[in-house]
Amino acid sequence: xxxxxxxxxxxxxxxxxxxxxxxxxxxxxxxxxxxxxxxxxxxxxxxxxxxxxxxxxxxxxxxxxxxxxxxxxxxxxxxxxxxxxxxxxxxxxxxxxxxxxxxxxxxxxxxxxxxxxxxxxxxxxxxxxxxxxxxxxxxxxxxxxxxxxxxxxxxxxxxxxxxxxxxxxxxxxxxxxxxxxxxxxxxxxxxxxxxxxxxxxxxxxxxxxxxxxxxxxxxxxxxxxxxxxxxxxxxxxxxxxxxxxxxxxxxxxxxxxxxxxxxxxxxxxxxxxxxxxxxxxxxxxxxxxxxxxxxxxxxxxxxxxxxxxxxxx
Amino acid sequence: xxxxxxxxxxxxxxxxxxxxxxxxxxxxxxxxxxxxxxxxxxxxxxxxxxxxxxxxxxxxxxxxxxxxxxxxxxxxxxxxxxxxxxxxxxxxxxxxxxxxxxxxxxxxxxxxxxxxxxxxxxxxxxxxxxxxxxxxxxxxxxxxxxxxxxxxxxxxxxxxxxxxxxxxxxxxxxxxxxxxxxxxxxxxxxxxxxxxxxxxxxxxxxxxxxxxxxxxxxxxxxxxxxxxxxxxxxxxxxxxxxxxxxxxxxxxxxxxxxxxxxxxxxxxxxxxxxxxxxxxxxxxxxxxxxxxxxxxxxxxxxxxxxxxxxxxxxxxxxxxxxxxxxxxxxxxxxxxxxxxxxxxxxxxxxxxxxxxxxxxxxx
Numbered sequence: 184x185x186x187x188x189x190x191x192x193x194x195x196x197x198x199x200x201x202x203x204x205x206x207x208x209x210x211x212x213x214x215x216x217x218x219x220x221x222x223x224x225x226x227x228x229x230x231x232x233x234x235x236x237x238x239x240x241x242x243x244x245x246x247x248x249x250x251x252x253x254x255x256x257x258x259x260x261x262x263x264x265x266x267x268x269x270x271x272x273x274x275x276x277x278x279x280x281x282x283x284x285x286x287x288x289x290x291x292x293x294x295x296x297x298x299x300x301x302x303x304x305x306x307x308x309x310x311x312x313x314x315x316x317x318x319x320x321x322x323x324x325x326x327x328x329x330x331x332x333x334x335x336x337x338x339x340x341x342x343x344x345x346x347x348x349x350x351x352x353x354x355x356x357x358x359x360x361x362x363x364x365x366x367x368x369x370x371x372x373x374x375x376x377x378x379x380x381x382x383x384x385x386x387x388x389x390x391x392x393x394x395x396x397x398x399x400x401x402x403x404x405x406x407x408x409x410x411x412x413x414x415x416x417x418x419x420x421x422x423x424x425x426x427x428x429x430x431x432x433x434x435x436x437x438x439x440x441x442x443x444x445x446x447x448x449x450x451x452x453x454x455x456x457x458x459x460x461x462x463x464x465x466x467x468x469x470x471x472x473x474x475x476x477x478x479x480x481x482x483x484x485x486x487x488x489x490x491x492x493x494x495x496x
Numbered sequence: 497x498x499x500x501x502x503x504x505x506x507x508x509x510x511x512x513x514x515x516x517x518x519x520x521x522x523x524x525x526x527x528x529x530x531x532x533x534x535x536x537x538x539x540x541x542x543x544x545x546x547x548x549x550x551x552x553x554x555x556x557x558x559x560x561x562x563x564x565x566x567x568x569x570x571x572x573x574x575x576x577x578x579x580x581x582x583x584x585x586x587x588x589x590x591x592x593x594x595x596x597x598x599x600x601x602x603x604x605x606x607x608x609x610x611x612x613x614x615x616x617x618x619x620x621x622x623x624x625x626x627x628x629x630x631x632x633x634x635x636x637x638x639x640x641x642x643x644x645x646x647x648x649x650x651x652x653x654x655x656x657x658x659x660x661x662x663x664x665x666x667x668x669x670x671x672x673x674x675x676x677x678x679x680x681x682x683x684x685x686x687x688x689x690x691x692x693x694x695x696x697x698x699x700x701x702x703x704x705x706x707x708x709x710x711x712x713x714x715x716x717x718x719x720x721x722x723x724x725x726x727x728x729x730x731x732x733x734x735x736x737x738x739x740x741x742x743x744x745x746x747x748x749x750x751x752x753x754x755x756x757x758x759x760x761x762x763x764x765x766x767x768x769x770x771x772x773x774x775x776x777x778x779x780x781x782x783x784x785x786x787x788x789x790x791x792x793x794x795x796x797x798x799x800x801x802x803x804x805x806x807x808x809x810x811x812x813x814x815x816x817x818x819x820x821x822x823x824x825x826x827x828x829x830x831x832x833x834x835x836x837x838x839x840x841x842x843x844x845x846x847x848x849x850x851x852x853x854x855x856x857x858x859x
Contacts, residue, residue: 312685315646317631
């Protein structure tokens with residue numbers, strides 16, 4: 184313990200010397216502080232100490248004094264810690280990097296507490312670990328690369344199949360059917376002209392693949408008189424119906440192919456929104472949530488900017 | 497009634513004796529249950545367990561003496577199916593689930609058991625460990641598809657309020673185990689939860705645990721499980737469960753539950769130190785799951801099953817004795833590594849009984 188006392192004295196002397204360089208009256212206030220500090224310093228007493236220093240007759244001379252206060256306090260804190268008050272030290276130690284040990288020969292490894300980063304585990308792994316299904320808890324053992332290795336061939340086949348499909352679709356609509364220059368089709372010049380025009384609109388982006396000629400013919404139909412127009416439309420409808428019936432008879436029809444058989448003019452029959460809904464707002468968890476816009480649509484006093492209605496002339 | 501009657505005494509090891517009776521079909525009589533106690537006879541949780549076993553099976557007859565100090569169990573057929581059971585607040589759900597896990601794979605129909613009560617307790621395994629450690633041990637024996645433990649609500653002592661649902665598929669026969677290589681620890685996972693307290697407690701426990709574990713391996717992930725509102729039960733509490741998995745699939749686990757007046761950092765450190773000491777003991781199976789693994793080895797196909805574990809606990813020793821009374825199977829326990837005199841690892845091997853689940857409906 185005499186060693187520690189000596190060290191304490193040395194440190195005190197050093198501290199006082201340091202303070203004297205600032206030209207402050209240290210002896211009176213520091214003695215006061217030391218008396219207060221000798222009691223076991225708890226978190227409560229620390230703010231009181233600062234107040235004590237100000238309760239003395241000294242004026243608050245600005246920030247410099249506070250800085251020195253802090254330095255003085257820290258030097259006193261060190262002395263306290265040296266005196267062996269372990270609990271205090273632990274309170275004050277908040278993840279400060281530990282210094283290497285004094286023993287010269289020991290190979291110490293320095294660990295700083297907060298140096299690790301909480302590596303964000305991939306969401307898939309986290310979900311699999313926390314899932315209620317036991318088979319999934321350790322599912323990240325099976326590496327996905329293994330699964331892929333099993334089916335690269337199948338994947339290649341699939342890719343080429345998809346590619347082939349696209350190519351076929353393109354060919355069908357560019358060369359095979361609408362090929363207007365093909366002499367075998369015996370296209371009349373008008374027909375040939377329309378096919379070419381259709382192909383051009385497709386390329387220009389005005390129509391979807393395969394619908395180019397249809398668009399052209401529709402435009403032409405709209406130019407005709409009402410009687411002609413209506414007649415043509417009705418005939419088209421009849422033809423569509425017959426085609427649908429034929430497909431059903433042959434067994435080529437399935438409800439999933441509805442879109443194929445309906446005339447493209449008719450919009451896709453959207454599924455009707457069934458059920459009763461709130462006129463405005465969202466009803467969730469027993470609460471009707473209204474936004475400002477909802478209230479405005481109902482007609483509450485909305486924040487009116489702009490014209491407040493025309494002034495009567 | 498040609499099946500023999502086995503007599504035991506004392507309240508200890510009650511659960512595994514009931515399980516062995518149900519599996520072997522032998523009648524069992526247990527007497528002298530807490531005769532000198534201030535409250536003699538069976539406790540409320542034990543009676544609740546008997547009632548649960550009655551509901552899970554069909555045709556079981558349980559007779560309890562007037563004073564409750566003696567009990568006779570005539571096992572029926574394990575039927576399974578949907579069962580809902582309210583557990584008393586004296587023991588956690590883990591106390592009831594452990595024997596059920598042992599018998600559920602051999603039921604007639606898929607078991608769909610809902611248990612309500614306390615989910616995390618000091619005396620038994622918490623539901624987190626049951627889900628992440630106990631049930632994966634069943635995967636070693638061929639049970640994995642359809643095996644689930646859903647934690648619907650959490651409940652801490654003393655008021656409880658938790659709910660779990662356990663789904664277990666049936667299996668015809670359990671696979672033979674050959675687990676001799678314990679491997680090296682490759683990753684550590686953990687679940688920390690806090691109910692009805694400051695959610696920062698969960699993070700504090702994780703920080704404290706990480707401060708110890710980070711120096712060993714990089715692959716550590718501690719998940720903070722959040723339950724709010726009605727699902728968080730009726731009492732406040734928090735706990736940290738840790739598990740360490742090795743390269744060969746051996747799992748070691750440890751957990752620590754909150755205590756009044758103890759800081760969450762201390763709970764985190766306690767759990768971590770317990771995990772490290774479990775890992776130190778080594779083996780392919782940790783101490784709490786020894787009985788489960790040994791039971792499944794006994795019920796395996798007629799082949800030699802082998803497993804390397806640490807020293808048996810007192811429970812395991814008594815379990816091995818009871819297995820010999822019920823099934824007639826004895827284990828050969830030899831040091832796993834004869835060249836290394838200091839290693840405490842033991843190799844347990846036995847000849848399986850070839851138990852076949854005759855109850856199973858192949859629907």
